[in-house]
Amino acid sequence: MTKILGIIGGGQLGMMIAEAAKDMPETVSKIIVLDPTKNCPAAQVGAEQIVADFKDRDAIIELSEKSDIITYEIESGDSNVLKSVEKNAEINPSPETLHIIQDKFLQKTFLKEHGIPVPEFIEISNIQDVKEGLKKFGYPALLKARRDAYDGRGNFKIDSEEMIQTAYDYFEGQKLMLEKFVPFKMEVSVIAARNTKGQIKTYPLVENIHEDNILRQTIAPARVSQEITKNAEIIASQTMDVLKGAGVFGIEMFVTQNDQIVINEIAPRVHNSGHHSLQSSKTSQFKQHLLAILGLDLGDTKLIHNTIMYNILGSKGFEGKYQPIKIENNNIFLKMYGKEISKPLRKLGHLNIVGTNDESIDQLLEKLESIKEKTIVKQSN
Numbered sequence: 001m002t003k004i005l006g007i008i009g010g011g012q013l014g015m016m017i018a019e020a021a022k023d024m025p026e027t028v029s030k031i032i033v034l035d036p037t038k039n040c041p042a043a044q045v046g047a048e049q050i051v052a053d054f055k056d057r058d059a060i061i062e063l064s065e066k067s068d069i070i071t072y073e074i075e076s077g078d079s080n081v082l083k084s085v086e087k088n089a090e091i092n093p094s095p096e097t098l099h100i101i102q103d104k105f106l107q108k109t110f111l112k113e114h115g116i117p118v119p120e121f122i123e124i125s126n127i128q129d130v131k132e133g134l135k136k137f138g139y140p141a142l143l144k145a146r147r148d149a150y151d152g153r154g155n156f157k158i159d160s161e162e163m164i165q166t167a168y169d170y171f172e173g174q175k176l177m178l179e180k181f182v183p184f185k186m187e188v189s190v191i192a193a194r195n196t197k198g199q200i201k202t203y204p205l206v207e208n209i210h211e212d213n214i215l216r217q218t219i220a221p222a223r224v225s226q227e228i229t230k231n232a233e234i235i236a237s238q239t240m241d242v243l244k245g246a247g248v249f250g251i252e253m254f255v256t257q258n259d260q261i262v263i264n265e266i267a268p269r270v271h272n273s274g275h276h277s278l279q280s281s282k283t284s285q286f287k288q289h290l291l292a293i294l295g296l297d298l299g300d301t302k303l304i305h306n307t308i309m310y311n312i313l314g315s316k317g318f319e320g321k322y323q324p325i326k327i328e329n330n331n332i333f334l335k336m337y338g339k340e341i342s343k344p345l346r347k348l349g350h351l352n353i354v355g356t357n358d359e360s361i362d363q364l365l366e367k368l369e370s371i372k373e374k375t376i377v378k379q380s381n
């Protein structure tokens with residue numbers, strides 16, 4: 001029986017889920033996305049669109065009435081509204097799981113209570129709490145918005161006492177937490193999936209390099225010892241054991257100076273650090289997400305080729321239309337998201353450099369260097 005799939009959010013993640021769904025016509029007959037931007041990336045690949053804010057109650061109700069199953073590409077949806085429309089459509093991951101994950105403080109409290117390592121953190125209700133917390137953690141520490149943060153925009157690093165007031169004022173009115181700074185050796189992540197029947201599969205550990213608080217590059221597999229890889233995989237599977245809900249989850253972690261793993265955060269959705277899977281694995285994370293929420297057997301997650309994923313980000317210097325990016329090279333897969341306007345550091349596309357001929361990570365990194373110039377986003381004339 002075919003199903004109508006509703007997706008909250010029609011940006012690049014929704015677009016790539018929609019593309020994966022188009023390859024499963026026997027299972028998904030139609031895709032509807034809810035997104036405030038007219039002709040959003042997912043609509044450009046054939047999804048029907050409801051143009052409305054992600055939190056628009058009426059629009060979510062409309063989506064649920066039109067869909068058999070609902071998923072999301074962003075974690076900022078209203079979990080109460082989603083809960084109330086469960087009678088209309090199945091929602092995966094569940095609104096309960098979304099509720100825990102979308103609040104970084106609740107999420108970390110949940111993980112800590114289940115014995116999963118996280119950085120030290122406290123809840124912040126007033127500026128005095130920040131001062132107390134800094135006495136405990138020392139400098140630097142991160143003041144974080146508990147909700148609706150992405151691409152590092154909800155974080156303020158406090159390096160000294162003089163910065164406390166500025167940091168606190170920056171978040172005016174938002175719910176906050178304070179977190180100890182982890183001087184990590186490396187950032188890594190695991191993409192994990194669980195289907196509605198409880199089957200779990202994880203993709204191999206990858207290494208993530210951030211610039212300006214945004215993911216710039218993912219290296220698959222991560223260049224760490226087998227011991228660290230194993231430890232990260234154990235922690236990822238412990239996390240999946242305690243976290244309910246079907247779908248793909250992105251589990252971001254730090255490798256500490258003494259080679260321990262702590263979780264930074266979990267995304268209840270497909271994740272930028274899993275884009276390599278479009279070419280590096282038999283099953284992309286987008287296909288896997290669909291298999292998971294539709295209750296089908298999960299696909300193979302083995303890494304077939306070393307792969308580097310490099311994000312194409314809007315240049316810092318301008319906002320507006322940009323020149324097309326062109327890269328013609330065997331085994332380099334460019335994916336642009338169809339966004340008309342570039343903004344500083346906006347995610348406009350990515351490329352996967354795939355080691356189809358058994359190239360080492362170093363060789364792939366050299367290849368990336370040789371084409372980086374072509375990925376610079378320039379204003380169109």
Ligand code: ATP
Pocket residue numbers: 119142149150151152153154155179180181182183184187210213214215252264265
């Ligand atoms: P994104 O959407 O990019 O995943 P976000 O806005 O939800 O991010 P976080 O993942 O919490 O924010 O943080 C963004 C980046 O800031 C992390 O990838 C890491 O580089 C850095 N960071 C966050 N927390 C800490 C910490 N406790 N210690 C050191 N660095 C941190």
Ligand code: MG
Pocket residue numbers: 252264265
């Ligand atoms: Mg993050």
